[in-house]
Amino acid sequence: xxxxxxxxxxxxxxxxxxxxxxxxxxxxxxxxxxxxxxxxxxxxxxxxxxxxxxxxxxxxxxxxxxxxxxxxxxxxxxxxxxxxxxxxxxxxxxxxxxxxxxxxxxxxxxxxxxxxxxxxxxxxxxxxxxxxxxxxxxxxxxxxxxxxxxxxxxxxxxxxxxxxxxxxxxxxxxxxxxxxxxxxxxxxxxx
Numbered sequence: 001x002x003x004x005x006x007x008x009x010x011x012x013x014x015x016x017x018x019x020x021x022x023x024x025x026x027x028x029x030x031x032x033x034x035x036x037x038x039x040x041x042x043x044x045x046x047x048x049x050x051x052x053x054x055x056x057x058x059x060x061x062x063x064x065x066x067x068x069x070x071x072x073x074x075x076x077x078x079x080x081x082x083x084x085x086x087x088x089x090x091x092x093x094x095x096x097x098x099x100x101x102x103x104x105x106x107x108x109x110x111x112x113x114x115x116x117x118x119x120x121x122x123x124x125x126x127x128x129x130x131x132x133x134x135x136x137x138x139x140x141x142x143x144x145x146x147x148x149x150x151x152x153x154x155x156x157x158x159x160x161x162x163x164x165x166x167x168x169x170x171x172x173x174x175x176x177x178x179x180x181x182x183x184x185x186x187x188x189x190x191x
Contacts, residue, residue, distance in 0.1 A: 003033065003050045004035070004048045004050045005048075006035075006037075006046045006047070006048045007046065008021065008037050008039060008044065008045075008046050009044070009046075010039075010042060010044045011039050011041075011042060011044065012041075012042070014041075016093060018041075019039060019041060020039070020040040020041065021037055021038070021039055021040070022037070022038045022040055023035070023036070023037045024036045024037075024038075030051075031051070031052060032049060032050070032051040033049070033050040033051070034047065034048070034049050034050075035047065035048050035050070036048075077130075080130060081128060081130050084130045084133045084134055084137070085125055085133060087137060088121055088124075088125055088133050088134075088136070088137040089125065091121070091137055091140055091141060092118060092121055092122055092125070092140070095114065095118055095140060095144050095147075096118065098144065098147050098148070098151075099111070099114065099115070099118075099147065102147060102150065102151045102154075103147070105147070105150035105151060105153075105154050106146055106147055106150045110143075110146045110147070113143050114140070114143050114144050114146070114147060117136065117139050117140045117143050117144075118140060120136050120139075121133070121136040121137060121139075121140050124136050
C-alpha cells in the first residue's frame, strides 16, 4: 500500500554508502503523517503530508489486522531473505573494492579462492535460497580475511620502515651537528 511518494532531487552521484539521508516520520493526534527527507551533504530536503480524507471503519481496521497476522510468518521469511541478500550484497561490494585496491598484497591462490567464493555468492544472490546465501556470505568473510591481514601487515611494515628511516635521518642530523662543532679557547686580553 502506497500512501504517497516524493523525490529527493539534486543529490550528486557518489559511491555506495557515502550519501547520508535523514528521514523523519511524524504522526500527529489527528492521524496526519508528515514525512521529510534531507540529504546531509547538500542540505536539500523534501517533505510530504499524508492525511486520510476518509477514515477507515472499525470493521476494515479489524480486517487489515487479521490479514497482517495471517501473513506475519510469510512476511518474516520475506524480510529475512531481503536482509540476507542486502548483507551479502554489501559484503560482495566491499570485497570487490578491497580486491581492486589491495589484491596485489595476497598470493594468486588466495586471490583465486576469494574470487571463486565471491562469484558463487553473486550467483546465489540471483536465487532465493537464504541458507545458501548466508553460508556463502560467511565463507566469503572467512576467505577474504587473508586480504585484510595482508593490508594491515603491509601497513605495519611501512610504518616500521618509516620509523627506521626517521631514526636514520635523526642520527645523520646528529652526526652533521657534531661535525659543525668547533673547539675554541677564549682568551681575555685584559689580564
